[in-house]
Amino acid sequence: MRRAYRTWRRRRILDKHPLDAGLWQRLSSRLGFVSRLTDQEQTRLRELCVLFLYEKQINPAGDFILDEEMKLGIAIQACILILNLGLDSYDDWVEVIVYRDEFMPREEYINEHGLMQTDHHAYAGQAWLRGPVILSWSNVETAWRHDGANVVIHEFAHKLDMRNGGADGYPSLHAGMNRTQWTLTFTRAYEDLRWRVRRGEPMELDDYACESPAEFFAVVSEVFFECPEVLLEHYPEVYRQLAMFYRQDPVGREAAGQWKPA
Numbered sequence: 001m002r003r004a005y006r007t008w009r010r011r012r013i014l015d016k017h018p019l020d021a022g023l024w025q026r027l028s029s030r031l032g033f034v035s036r037l038t039d040q041e042q043t044r045l046r047e048l049c050v051l052f053l054y055e056k057q058i059n060p061a062g063d064f065i066l067d068e069e070m071k072l073g074i075a076i077q078a079c080i081l082i083l084n085l086g087l088d089s090y091d092d093w094v095e096v097i098v099y100r101d102e103f104m105p106r107e108e109y110i111n112e113h114g115l116m117q118t119d120h121h122a123y124a125g126q127a128w129l130r131g132p133v134i135l136s137w138s139n140v141e142t143a144w145r146h147d148g149a150n151v152v153i154h155e156f157a158h159k160l161d162m163r164n165g166g167a168d169g170y171p172s173l174h175a176g177m178n179r180t181q182w183t184l185t186f187t188r189a190y191e192d193l194r195w196r197v198r199r200g201e202p203m204e205l206d207d208y209a210c211e212s213p214a215e216f217f218a219v220v221s222e223v224f225f226e227c228p229e230v231l232l233e234h235y236p237e238v239y240r241q242l243a244m245f246y247r248q249d250p251v252g253r254e255a256a257g258q259w260k261p262a
């Protein structure tokens with residue numbers, strides 16, 4: 001779709017589908033990362049949410065029922081990542097599937113003995129390459145707690161990571177960003193966290209980040225939006241790289257797009 005036409009079409013959608021002001025106020029006031037935004041940014045986030053709800057399908061799994069409030073709650077958390085990146089950053093997929101509770105997809109693989117094996121893991125969320133994002137509503141509900149853990153931000157961070165292939169913690173970077181710097185920064189921080197967790201040091205970062213570079217990227221993205229001061233304190237270089245990647249500076253609140261590395 002040509003950019004000019006898409007912009008015109010999206011403007012029409014925004015004009016035709018105003019968001020319920022009371023609903024927006026009720027939901028956004030529960031999310032700490034929204035209260036950090038300027039009025040202008042909040043307006044942009046609202047518009048992104050309207051477009052997200054229009055262009056994406058948020059479908060319940062089985063007999064679970066999703067209402068407009070639940071869908072908007074997911075949209076706000078999904079759109080905070082792309083506030084300054086735009087909805088086109090999510091243009092390689094369309095569906096969000098929401099289970100009532102943690103879900104157990106049947107996963108089959110060939111094990112080291114050449115036998116088909118079936119795994120049964122309960123998941124709070126999953127992101128499929130160029131496919132849907134799957135969420136457990138019971139985990140989405142606890143994501144409102146503002147404690148650094150947020151399954152929605154986590155899965156959508158994987159989605160951004162996957163735009164240049166599988167999730168590996170190395171998303172495609174914007175012009176002006178330095179891939180060597182990114183790799184060095186993330187490798188150092190990842191190894192440091194693994195070392196600290198092995199030593200049993202109490203850390204404010206979820207040790208699930210130690211699973212792989214992909215999980216590290218998703219977990220630090222959660223903390224970047226939920227408790228940015230914590231990330232800035234523990235891993236300031238990671239914070240700076242994420243600020244450039246997301247084009248946001250939640251601690252400093254620099255004007256959008258004007259963030260410069262220290």
Ligand SMILES: [Zn+2]
Pocket residue numbers: 154158214215218
């Ligand atoms: Zn993950």
